[in-house]
Amino acid sequence: DADVTQTPRNRITKTGKRIMLECSQTKGHDRMYWYRQDPGLGLRLIYYSFDVKDINKGEISDGYSVSRQAQAKFSLSLESAIPNQTALYFCATSLSTGELFFGEGSRLTVL
Amino acid sequence: GENVEQHPSTLSVQEGDSAVIKCTYSDSASNYFPWYKQELGKGPQLIIDIRSNVGEKKDQRIAVTLNKTAKHFSLHITETQPEDSAVYFCAASPPEAAGNKLTFGGGTRVLVKP
Numbered sequence: 001d002a003d004v005t006q007t008p009r010n011r012i013t014k015t016g017k018r019i020m021l022e023c024s025q026t027k028g029h030d031r032m033y034w035y036r037q038d039p040g041l042g043l044r045l046i047y048y049s050f051d052v053k054d055i056n057k058g059e060i061s062d063g064y065s066v067s068r069q070a071q072a073k074f075s076l077s078l079e080s081a082i083p084n085q086t087a088l089y090f091c092a093t094s095l096s097t098g099e100l101f102f103g104e105g106s107r108l109t110v111l
Numbered sequence: 112g113e114n115v116e117q118h119p120s121t122l123s124v125q126e127g128d129s130a131v132i133k134c135t136y137s138d139s140a141s142n143y144f145p146w147y148k149q150e151l152g153k154g155p156q157l158i159i160d161i162r163s164n165v166g167e168k169k170d171q172r173i174a175v176t177l178n179k180t181a182k183h184f185s186l187h188i189t190e191t192q193p194e195d196s197a198v199y200f201c202a203a204s205p206p207e208a209a210g211n212k213l214t215f216g217g218g219t220r221v222l223v224k225p
Contacts, residue, residue, distance in 0.1 A: 004154070033210055040120060042200055042215035043155070058211065090154055094210040099145070102154030 003027045004103035006091050012109045019078040021106045023091030031095070032074040033058075034066060037088040037105070046089075049074055081110040113138040115203050117216025125224055130188040132219045134201035137182065143208040144177060144184045149198040149218075159186070191223045 045058030047066040114137040142163035147155035177184040201216040
């Protein structure tokens with residue numbers, strides 16, 4: 001089983017709908033992240049959390065919100081999805097420094 | 112803030128040849144430079160990293176070189192094999208190397224032709 005699990009893996013939705021992407025991890029890491037991947041733009045940080053009571057905005061947080069329900073769970077929400085939020089979304093975990101451990105991604109299409 | 116540029120965006124090589132991917136960064140305070148490999152349908156995975164106190168690091172067929180004066184670093188893959196086909200991302204980070212401080216390049220899609 002994967003150490004970092006994302007659900008759903010694929011989702012097609014319509015403009016204006018609320019969407020939640022969920023992430024759970026079994027690595028025991030305190031730090032969790034949500035990244036967005038677009039062709040040619042690499043990975044850009046949306047939100048991150050260093051522990052259950054800690055939530056921080058990343059580079060591109062507008063239009064997104066997150067919830068850290070437990071040490072192992074970190075969800076990303078799009079309150080009102082728009083087409084330019086069509087992208088591949090990754091959850092990741094880490095220790096205090098160094099290597100990021102990524103999930104397998106959630107592909108979101110907003111029509 | 113930091114800006115990382117990665118070239119080329121796509122790279123096609125014959126099996127057995129070498130592949131080189133280059134990245135430049137803008138913030139002279141950056142001193143941690145990881146490389147991630149993303150296979151089709153998977154998340155990125157760290158394959159090698161280097162800190163600014165060394166100029167080169169090798170791990171079997173992959174190596175990374177760093178030129179802090181010129182602010183660029185490169186990934187070298189020798190004797191390429193079909194399983195090297197993937198998207199590769201470089202990144203740069205200040206000394207604390209925390210995940211929230213990483214700036215990624217745009218990625219390079221490598222195709223190894225048999």
